[in-house]
Amino acid sequence: MPRTPVDLPVSVDRQASVALTVQLGDRLRTAMREGTLKSGERLPSTRALARQLSISRTVVTEAYQQLYAEGWLDGRHGSGTYVADLVIHTPAAPRRSPGAQEARAGDGDGPAPSGAPAVPLPAAARGHGGQVIDLRPGRPWVRDYDEAAWRRAWRRAADLPPGDSPDPYGLPRLRRALAEHLRRTRAIAVGPENIMVTRGTGNGLDLVAATLVRAGARAGVEDPGYRVARNVFAARGAEIVPCPVDEDGVVVEGLPDDLRVLYTTPAHQYPLGGRLPVPRRERLLAWARRTGAIIVEDDYDAEFRYDVAPLPALHGLDPERVVLLGTLSKSLAPDIGVGWLVAEPDLLAAVARTRENLGDRTSGPAQQAVAIMLERGDLDRHLRRMRLEYARRRAAVVDVLGSLVTGDTAGLHVMVELPAAVVPSLLKEAAERGVLLDSTAVRHHHGDVHRHGLVLGYGSASLADVRRGVAVIAELLGPWLADGAEWRSNGGL
Numbered sequence: 001m002p003r004t005p006v007d008l009p010v011s012v013d014r015q016a017s018v019a020l021t022v023q024l025g026d027r028l029r030t031a032m033r034e035g036t037l038k039s040g041e042r043l044p045s046t047r048a049l050a051r052q053l054s055i056s057r058t059v060v061t062e063a064y065q066q067l068y069a070e071g072w073l074d075g076r077h078g079s080g081t082y083v084a085d086l087v088i089h090t091p092a093a094p095r096r097s098p099g100a101q102e103a104r105a106g107d108g109d110g111p112a113p114s115g116a117p118a119v120p121l122p123a124a125a126r127g128h129g130g131q132v133i134d135l136r137p138g139r140p141w142v143r144d145y146d147e148a149a150w151r152r153a154w155r156r157a158a159d160l161p162p163g164d165s166p167d168p169y170g171l172p173r174l175r176r177a178l179a180e181h182l183r184r185t186r187a188i189a190v191g192p193e194n195i196m197v198t199r200g201t202g203n204g205l206d207l208v209a210a211t212l213v214r215a216g217a218r219a220g221v222e223d224p225g226y227r228v229a230r231n232v233f234a235a236r237g238a239e240i241v242p243c244p245v246d247e248d249g250v251v252v253e254g255l256p257d258d259l260r261v262l263y264t265t266p267a268h269q270y271p272l273g274g275r276l277p278v279p280r281r282e283r284l285l286a287w288a289r290r291t292g293a294i295i296v297e298d299d300y301d302a303e304f305r306y307d308v309a310p311l312p313a314l315h316g317l318d319p320e321r322v323v324l325l326g327t328l329s330k331s332l333a334p335d336i337g338v339g340w341l342v343a344e345p346d347l348l349a350a351v352a353r354t355r356e357n358l359g360d361r362t363s364g365p366a367q368q369a370v371a372i373m374l375e376r377g378d379l380d381r382h383l384r385r386m387r388l389e390y391a392r393r394r395a396a397v398v399d400v401l402g403s404l405v406t407g408d409t410a411g412l413h414v415m416v417e418l419p420a421a422v423v424p425s426l427l428k429e430a431a432e433r434g435v436l437l438d439s440t441a442v443r444h445h446h447g448d449v450h451r452h453g454l455v456l457g458y459g460s461a462s463l464a465d466v467r468r469g470v471a472v473i474a475e476l477l478g479p480w481l482a483d484g485a486e487w488r489s490n491g492g493l
């Protein structure tokens with residue numbers, strides 16, 4: 001691909017009411033979708049494009065930043081801005097097995113596998129047929145992936161002989177690939193010696209709990225929070241201590257001094273969606289250093305941010321006090337059963353001993369296949385495509401539910417804040433109309449429940465189904481939607 005920048009076929013209208021940044025972003029997206037701008041092509045510098053369009057350089061920079069955050073553009077350090085590898089221009093014949101074809105029937109307009117448009121246009125709805133629309137949180141879109149890459153990884157994994165004594169840390173090859181992946185996607189500077197391959201977050205939590213928690217020890221969990229974390233610690237004999245959360249994440253003031261562990265989701269609080277601000281991260285770490293608690297950082301969907309880059313992981317700020325858990329469950333599929341646990345080497349060695357004692361391991365062939373996908377960049381490409389797709393689904397929710405939506409522009413779910421009284425009937429009525437949702441109640445710092453709402457996941461429903469589901473919710477919400485902003489600014493109920 002030529003390294004000279006393309007002549008961009010775009011213009012903006014200064015008389016229009018739409019902001020110039022938005023106009024420019026829209027024009028560039030259209031050019032990329034339609035193939036006028038192709039993967040790998042270099043965009044003009046912000047200065048050159050600003051001059052060409054007679055607009056301020058800030059407008060161009062902001063439009064580029066937005067497209068970069070959405071995954072359309074790639075920045076190569078020191079060498080300009082390029083159209084990302086979107087796999088949207090090659091009209092190659094789809095390589096699908098008959099089974100896969102069947103599984104896709106009626107999927108609406110989700111992202112397509114490699115070789116077919118990853119950004120199908122227009123968003124035409126295909127055969128809905130009145131089936132249930134599942135907008136419950138927690139599940140990713142697993143129906144579209146690069147099948148050739150998937151098969152290649154497993155074929156190559158199958159070429160290798162099975163091992164006879166599983167390493168409790170996992171395969172060195174995968175640990176090296178994960179170290180590189182964490183460096184690039186999360187700016188976490190760790191080596192293979194800091195990484196254990198798990199079967200996912202649940203497995204990682206259990207290994208931490210079995211290593212650190214003695215019967216009766218107190219384990220803090222976010223409230224509201226991930227039910228599996230609570231269950232795992234309770235099953236290992238911990239006394240569960242619910243820890244309040246607000247719109248930014250876990251509240252540090254008031255955390256008890258006698259917690260052995262604290263489970264938290266700082267990148268994207270589950271389910272409220274806050275991103276823990278840096279000063280609060282520092283206060284949280286200061287609390288852990290003072291009390292001796294170990295923080296368990298669940299980084300479950302940190303790859304999916306649609307506006308700004310994720311904040312540095314807690315683990316990077318204080319590796320001695322923080323165990324980080326990652327998973328392929330959101331970025332690829334829960335079924336694979338591969339995740340990672342990052343900790344300082346002494347703590348990791350203790351966890352490895354626990355693992356051997358428990359006879360626990362991750363499948364070797366699964367580790368090989370994941371290592372191959374990471375080494376070849378297949379997972380990166382998948383993430384880029386899915387980032388675009390989820391950003392569009394999230395935008396479809398926000399378009400309709402607007403000011404009722406809370407949570408950062410990230411992840412695979414949003415919370416829709418509502419008066420307590422309407423939540424149960426809304427869940428029921430939505431289910432009667434074929435739309436499944438979840439709900440949550442948020443505790444105030446003093447323990448009184450004071451905020452309620454729906455938790456709406458857009459991971460496992462296609463864009464078309466998300467739109468349909470949200471239209472049903474909007475109908476049911478009626479007056480709350482009209483008064484939403486006012487209701488919230490009055491402090492809710």
Ligand SMILES: Cc1ncc(COP(=O)(O)O)c(C=O)c1O
Nearest residue numbers: 138200201202226270300327329
């Ligand atoms: C908060 C949170 N953490 C982690 C996970 C993934 O867990 P696992 O890796 O065990 O599949 C989920 C999945 O729903 C989740 O909601």
